Amino acid sequence: MTNIILLGPPGAGKGTQARHLVETRGMTQLSTGDMLRDAQSSGTEMGKKVAAIMAEGKLVTDQIVIGLIREKLLVGSEGGFIFDGFPRTLPQADALQKLLLEMELKLDAVVEMQVDDEALVARVTGRSTCGGCGEVYHDVTKPWPADGACSNCGSTEVKRRADDNEESLKTRLMEYYKKTSPLIGYYYAKGTLQRIDGLASIDDVQKSIAWILGK
Numbered sequence: 517m518t519n520i521i522l523l524g525p526p527g528a529g530k531g532t533q534a535r536h537l538v539e540t541r542g543m544t545q546l547s548t549g550d551m552l553r554d555a556q557s558s559g560t561e562m563g564k565k566v567a568a569i570m571a572e573g574k575l576v577t578d579q580i581v582i583g584l585i586r587e588k589l590l591v592g593s594e595g596g597f598i599f600d601g602f603p604r605t606l607p608q609a610d611a612l613q614k615l616l617l618e619m620e621l622k623l624d625a626v627v628e629m630q631v632d633d634e635a636l637v638a639r640v641t642g643r644s645t646c647g648g649c650g651e652v653y654h655d656v657t658k659p660w661p662a663d664g665a666c667s668n669c670g671s672t673e674v675k676r677r678a679d680d681n682e683e684s685l686k687t688r689l690m691e692y693y694k695k696t697s698p699l700i701g702y703y704y705a706k707g708t709l710q711r712i713d714g715l716a717s718i719d720d721v722q723k724s725i726a727w728i729l730g731k
Contacts, residue, residue: 517593517594517596518541518543518595518596518624518625518630518729519596519598519616519621519622519623520596520597520598520599520624520625520626520627521598521599521603521625521626521627521698521703522534522598522599522600522627522629523626523627523629523696523700523703524628524629524630524631524714525631525636525688525689525692525693525696526640526685526688526689527631527636527640527643527680527685528629528631528714529629529714529718529721530600530601531600531650532652532718533629533718533721533722533725534547534598534600535650536718536722537595537598537725539724541595541596541729542595543593543595543596543597543598543619543661544588544593544596544597544598545597545598545600546585546588546597546598546599546602547600547601547666548581548600548601548602549587549601551584551585552566552570552576552581552584555567555584556570560564560587560702562580562583562584562587566580566584567578575700577607578607578611579611581608582611582612582615585599585602585612585615585632586615586619587604588693589615589621590619593644596624597614603696603699604695604696605696605698605699606698606699606702607703609699612645623708623709624729625627625708625710625728625729626699626703626708626709626710627651627711627712627725627728628700628703628709628710628711629712629714629721630711630712630713630715631713631714631715632715635715636685636715637682637685637686638656639654639678639715640680640685641655641682641685641730642655642656642657643676643677643680644660644674644675644676645673645674645675645676646666646668646671646673646674647668647671647674647675648666648669648671648673649666649668649669649671651666651668651669653674658682658695710728712724712725712728
């Protein structure tokens with residue numbers, strides 16, 4: 517079992533790589549957003565807390581997110597876990613480290629997907645996804661098929677994020693550099709940080725991650 521964090525700015529391709537690891541290695545992706553949505557409809561005590569907080573429009577505390585992660589870790593995963601979107605801050609990283617120690621688990625690698633900001637803007641502003649399966653397309657490098665149907669699942673629904681524009685992305689990048697980039701030094705000091713070129717082709721990024729994971 518292997519547990520990793522995918523670290524990188526918005527648009528670096530963390531979600532794409534996480535889906536590949538889920539499909540090929542049987543890993544479980546722990547995305548904060550997905551966990552919160554699942555918790556709302558779960559009926560558990562933790563889920564009821566989440567639903568009440570979100571119904572009031574308040575932010576879910578780090579303590580509750582850690583509680584949700586604990587629930588997932590207790591269920592287990594044969595292939596290990598991918599932490600996607602968490603931790604985002606140093607206090608969250610400390611809390612996750614404490615939780616893993618308590619559960620006698622370890623973090624095997626933190627994969628930093630390095631990108632150039634200008635190239636990232638060009639990538640993200642041309643990005644779209646299939647509404648059926650989540651396959652990622654790009655206006656320049658991988659255009660939506662001419663027949664109007666996703667090459668992966670056949671859906672004709674194309675989605676673009678409302679914040680996938682230059683102004684919004686630069687705001688999100690600034691937020692990342694202020695709050696999340698300190699994690700790079702944190703995990704470097706712990707000896708778990710591995711850096712790869714996040715702007716390489718999807719296949720090359722997959723190969724780099726596979727090398728880090730030892731297979």
